[in-house]
Amino acid sequence: MLLSATFTFPEAFSAEALGDLNVLKLASTLCLALVVFYVYRLFLPSPKGSIRQLRGFPVATAWTFFSKRTDFILGHFKASAAPHFRFQVLQHQVVALRGEEARKAFFDTKSLNFTEGYKILFGAAPRLQDIAINTHNSDDASWFNKHILTLLGKRRLTEMLPSLLDDVNVRMIGWGKKGCFDPFKNIYDLVFQMSVRMLSCSELANDRATLDELQKLYWQLEKSSTPTALLLPWFPGPAKRRKRTATKELFTKIYDVVEARKKAAIPSSDAVDVLLGQGDSTTKVVEFIVRTIFAGVVNTGITSCWALVYLASHEEWMVKAKAEVNSLIEKHASTLSTESLAKRLATIPISAWEDEMPVMEAVIRETLRVTFTSTLLRRNVVDEFNVSNGTIQQGDFVAYNVADVHLNSEIYTNPYEFDPGRYDPGREEDKKTTFGFVGWGAGRHPCTGMKVAKLEIKVIAAMMLAGFDFDVVDRNGQQMMKIPVPDRNDIHQVCSLYSLPGFGLYNLTTGSIGQARPVGEPCFFQFERIVD
Numbered sequence: 458m459l460l461s462a463t464f465t466f467p468e469a470f471s472a473e474a475l476g477d478l479n480v481l482k483l484a485s486t487l488c489l490a491l492v493v494f495y496v497y498r499l500f501l502p503s504p505k506g507s508i509r510q511l512r513g514f515p516v517a518t519a520w521t522f523f524s525k526r527t528d529f530i531l532g533h534f535k536a537s538a539a540p541h542f543r544f545q546v547l548q549h550q551v552v553a554l555r556g557e558e559a560r561k562a563f564f565d566t567k568s569l570n571f572t573e574g575y576k577i578l579f580g581a582a583p584r585l586q587d588i589a590i591n592t593h594n595s596d597d598a599s600w601f602n603k604h605i606l607t608l609l610g611k612r613r614l615t616e617m618l619p620s621l622l623d624d625v626n627v628r629m630i631g632w633g634k635k636g637c638f639d640p641f642k643n644i645y646d647l648v649f650q651m652s653v654r655m656l657s658c659s660e661l662a663n664d665r666a667t668l669d670e671l672q673k674l675y676w677q678l679e680k681s682s683t684p685t686a687l688l689l690p691w692f693p694g695p696a697k698r699r700k701r702t703a704t705k706e707l708f709t710k711i712y713d714v715v716e717a718r719k720k721a722a723i724p725s726s727d728a729v730d731v732l733l734g735q736g737d738s739t740t741k742v743v744e745f746i747v748r749t750i751f752a753g754v755v756n757t758g759i760t761s762c763w764a765l766v767y768l769a770s771h772e773e774w775m776v777k778a779k780a781e782v783n784s785l786i787e788k789h790a791s792t793l794s795t796e797s798l799a800k801r802l803a804t805i806p807i808s809a810w811e812d813e814m815p816v817m818e819a820v821i822r823e824t825l826r827v828t829f830t831s832t833l834l835r836r837n838v839v840d841e842f843n844v845s846n847g848t849i850q851q852g853d854f855v856a857y858n859v860a861d862v863h864l865n866s867e868i869y870t871n872p873y874e875f876d877p878g879r880y881d882p883g884r885e886e887d888k889k890t891t892f893g894f895v896g897w898g899a900g901r902h903p904c905t906g907m908k909v910a911k912l913e914i915k916v917i918a919a920m921m922l923a924g925f926d927f928d929v930v931d932r933n934g935q936q937m938m939k940i941p942v943p944d945r946n947d948i949h950q951v952c953s954l955y956s957l958p959g960f961g962l963y964n965l966t967t968g969s970i971g972q973a974r975p976v977g978e979p980c981f982f983q984f985e986r987i988v989d
């Protein structure tokens with residue numbers, strides 16, 4: 458009584474401060490309500506069909522899905538025998554699947570939409586809309602596929618082969634005669650330049666400073682896709698600002714080059730001129746270049762690096778691969794042996810690169826099987842349907858982690874071992890099940906860039922195998938005690954075209970982004986040039 462009679466509001470309790478207090482009360486009430494709701498949910502049966510729903514806080518679940526995706530999916534499958542489980546990311550429901558029936562449904566079901574799968578769940582792509590420029594059909598898969606196929610046909614690959622080899626040669630000369638380098642930097646640089654060469658124009662591909670600047674912008678975009686940025690896309694934090702600035706710079710840089718090309722008197726055979734010649738607007742051409750370069754670089758970069766790491770770690774395969782390249786040169790190279798290695802390789806016809814390198818084909822396939830354990834995505838855009846006795850609702854996202862098949866010991870003997878011989882006649886382990894190998898996709902959406910990716914990997918490998926002796930060593934130049942193992946949580950989602958570059962997984966521990974670098978001890982190549 459006395460208290461209330463004598464009590465006066467201190468100054469701090471002004472109307473403004475009371476307003477703040479109310480907001481605070483409201484916020485804590487909401488938090489409490491959320492906690493009660495989620496605790497209550499822990500004891501509810503799974504709400505949807507017969508698919509097991511993961512318990513726990515959606516934010517925590519989503520965080521692990523973005524930061525350690527492979528561990529997240531494989532870990533939950535390990536904990537139960539069921540062929541699927543369901544969880545929430547933001548407001549979206551995601552169903553993870555495994556097993557042969559699920560794989561068939563994932564790759565073959567028409568209502569499982571490819572672009573929606575990548576686009577919405579990973580909305581950090583640098584798109585022109587992000588900097589307020591309107592484009593049409595920018596998420597139209599058939600538009601991209603048609604253009605990729607036009608640009609990457611046999612005739613164009615034949616035309617481009619000498620320039621690709623020249624690019625690689627110039628960079629390799631820069632390495633010197635003897636030394637040590639980080640393949641996850643130097644080989645990536647090669648792949649980046651080759652992708653720019655194939656998919657844009659010589660102004661961008663010829664100039665080292667421009668290439669470095671473009672590459673820097675791409676990695677800046679990747680770095681801006683932290684789990685926080687992906688989970689709270691509206692949050693005006695530094696990551697969002699960085700992404701906007703990098704997107705603008707990247708688009709402007711390429712836009713200016715394309716505009717200048719438009720005014721050139723004679724069109725060249727560069728991708729930019731081919732696309733402009735087909736009547737595409739500058740904006741469309743720029744969008745195409747930005748997206749496809751990245752789609753090319755990440756997967757081709759990872760596969761090139763790891764194929765060489767595995768070859769250097771398996772002498773038997775190194776010997777076989779070197780012999781294959783040397784006999785290809787013997788058989789097809791039509792220039793004098795006094796010419797540079799790059800010039801001699803450039804005279805080998807594309808058909809021979811494609812059909813007469815069975816050892817490298819098996820090495821690439823095996824590298825993809827062992828390293829490529831990404832989670833592929835789709836979204837069910839039509840009616841609900843059943844798979845493995847579970848109901849996929851309309852609007853659900855569907856996730857399939859490729860390790861389910863690629864690292865399955867019932868399909869592949871010693872699945873973690875690098876053994877390209879497993880595809881030989883008589884063994885053919887990949888044929889044991891439907892879609893037993895999905896490194897280039899399968900069913901409705903096979904990779905349209907496969908031919909160029911394989912050519913780039915083989916060109917780099919041929920230059921390394923015929924031009925150098927090389928070993929995998931640790932940071933002290935000592936032979937590695939163990940064969941390096943890729944960080945499976947640091948492996949990019951495969952189809953960067955529609956989510957790029959925000960589709961990547963930001964490795965919270967190392968800060969690296971989707972390069973699938975080795976876990977633990979980094980590895981290097983110690984090399985000596987043997988043929989110029």
Ligand code: HEM
Pocket residue numbers: 571598599601602605749750752753754756757758760825829833834895896897898899901902903904905906907909910951952954
């Ligand atoms: C080693 C390099 C590459 C690998 C391992 C790879 C792998 C894949 C895989 C697994 C898919 C299917 C994804 C899914 O089903 O969700 C795919 C699709 C695709 N890839 Fe690649 N890819 C590579 C290089 C490239 C390159 C260089 C390009 C373009 C220049 C490219 C363009 C595409 C496109 C456009 C699709 C979607 C096809 C569609 O819409 O049906 N890829 N890729």
